[in-house]
Amino acid sequence: MADEWSSSLDVHLDWTPGLGRKGLAKAVRQAIRDGRWRPGSVVPSTRALAHDLGVARGTVTRVYSDLAAEGYLQTSQGAPTRVATAGAQPLTQPRPIASREPAMRWNLMAGRPDAALFPRDIWLASTKRVLQHTHNETFGYGEPRGSSVLRATLSAYLGRSRGVLADPARIVICSGFAHAMTILGNALQSVGIQEMAFEDPSFNRFRDLAGATGQKIVGVPVDGNGMRISELTSPAVVVTPAHQSPIGVTMSPDRRATLTQTGAVIVEDDYDGEFRYDRQQVGALQALAPERVIYAGTASKTLAPSLRLGWLVLPRSLVDPVIAALATSGAQPSLLDQLTLADMISTGAYDRHVRRCRIEYRSRRDRLAAALPQHLIPQGISAGLHLMVPLSEAAEAQVPTVARRHSLAVATVSPMSMGEKRHGLVVGYGASSKNAFGGALDALLNVLRELQD
Ligand SMILES: Cc1ncc(COP(=O)(O)O)c(C=O)c1O
The missing domain is CATH 1.10.10.10 (Winged helix-like DNA-binding domain superfamily/Winged helix DNA-binding domain)
Structure with missing residues (x-):
């Protein structure tokens, strides 16, 4: 049969x-x-x-x-x-999707981890354990706010590693920070908030996503102490207090305290909080005001952006509006991946992986900082996967052409500015593989040598 x-x-x-x-x-x-x-x-x-x-x-x-x-x-x-091979008409080839990045030999784009560091063996072992022990319900749609197992695991992990006060009932799992921007834009609208402030400069993509939900987007300048809170007037604000993206500074303790007293709903984007190299970790702002701060974390830097896994720890009053916005967004990360991450964290494998990555990225950052010409002083603290090198306006304007000549993908700051333009390079030392990093660094130094003020 x-x-x-x-x-x-x-x-x-x-x-x-x-x-x-x-x-x-x-x-x-x-x-x-x-x-x-x-x-x-x-x-x-x-x-x-x-x-x-x-x-x-x-x-x-x-x-x-x-x-x-x-x-x-x-x-x-x-x-x-x-x-038969004859007789059929050739299919029209699908048009290639326009890549957001030119195909360059060397990659120092900011915001990317080294894909070769993804812990395939550990992920596989955790996936296997999950598949062996999970109930059949795991193959259904799951809870809209995310797996209760992952939420309980994150509650303990975030408290221990980042000082976040995270009751599992206030944690929502989403598809990364990009998804969070859409969800939060809509959830804040539903509670009457129609304007969101962002750091100036900051990544355009997140501002665009929040703006697409109908939020008015406003820029507040950043200086050496983080966002200038005295200029904040919006009812909601998105900040990167532990390591400003892209400038790299930390928000000063008094600004952190002032920010929590403004009355604004604060979205704390803790995108690379695990990677701190030269000082004690800066604890999460959320612990200062858990009823005002939405803490946002992501697996995109520690594991891989392709997982599309992120988490929000919410003020009590925003839990229901955020769950409603999450439901209408139509997206949810895979429940199997959520359980796999929970397994990695609870077995300690995630911490060990983060420590290994920290050692690797720290050594790359040190190499990069030591190799820069003396007159170029990187801004900000030693943390994360990128550093910012200030340049003159004239020098920054030459970067696209000169970098292309050296086949180097690297970002500049001014396109991320909203008001007054800032100028410089945002050098991401995570994106390359370990073996390619030396070549990427040489390409960068050649580019810097050719820029004229
Ligand atoms: C400032 C900042 N926040 C958050 C993220 C993480 O975004 P997602 O979780 O959508 O990958 C990134 C990644 O590049 C980032 O640069």
Whole structure:
């Protein structure tokens, strides 16, 4: 019985029983000409196709032999019938999706971890454990706010590692910070907030996502002590207090305290809080005011952006609006991945992985900082996966052309500015593989040598 259906394939044919044998031949011919039945591919067995269409097997056999005679099909004794290579029209090639980055040999783009550091073995071991022990419910839709197992695990982990006060009931799992921007833009609208302030400069993408929800987006300048809180007037604000993106400074303790007293809803983007190299970690702002601060974390730097896994720790009053916005966003990270991450954290494998990455990124940062020409002083603290090198306006303007000549992908600051333009390079030392980092660094130094003030 199994053999009988072994060559059964689901196929679509524009054919109805009223069209008869000729109509069936025409439909198969058309499928081949359109390229829907690909040259060289096996066609359904006569028995299977006859069954699926509800016609006599002999009808399909005759159609196949007619089409073989016409050169559309290839039949041979003892082998399955295939579409002949002649007769089919070539499919139009899908247009390549425009890449946001030019294809350069060396990559120092900010915000990317080294994909080669992804702990494949550990992820595999955790996935295996999850699949061996999980209930069948895991294969259903799951809880809208995210796996209770991951939320409980994150509650303990965030308290221990970042000082976050995180009751599992106030944690929501989302598809990274980008998704959080859409969810929070909508959730804040639902509680009457229609304006969100962002640090100036900051990554445009997150501002655009929040703006697309109808929020008015306002910039507040950043200086050496972080966002200038005295200039903040919006009812909600997105900040990167532990390591400003892209400038790299830490928000000063008095500004942190003042910010929590402004009355604004604060979104704390703790995107690289795990990577601190030259001083004690700066604890999360959230601990100062858990009813005012939305803490946002992500697996994009410690593991991989492709996981699309992030988490929010919410003030009590925002839990329901955020869950409602999450539900209408239509997106949710895979429950299996959530459980895998929970397993990694609870077995200690995640901490060990983060420590290994910290050592690697720290050594790259030290190499980079030591190699920079003396007159270029990186701004900010030793942390994260990027550093900012201030440049003059004239020098920054030459970067795209000179970097292209050296096949180097690297970002500049002024496109991230909203008001007064800041100028410089944002050098990401995570994006390269370990082996390519030396070459990328040489390319950067060559670029810097050629820039003229
Ligand atoms: C400032 C900042 N926040 C958050 C993220 C993480 O975004 P996501 O979780 O959507 O990958 C990044 C990643 O580049 C970032 O640079």
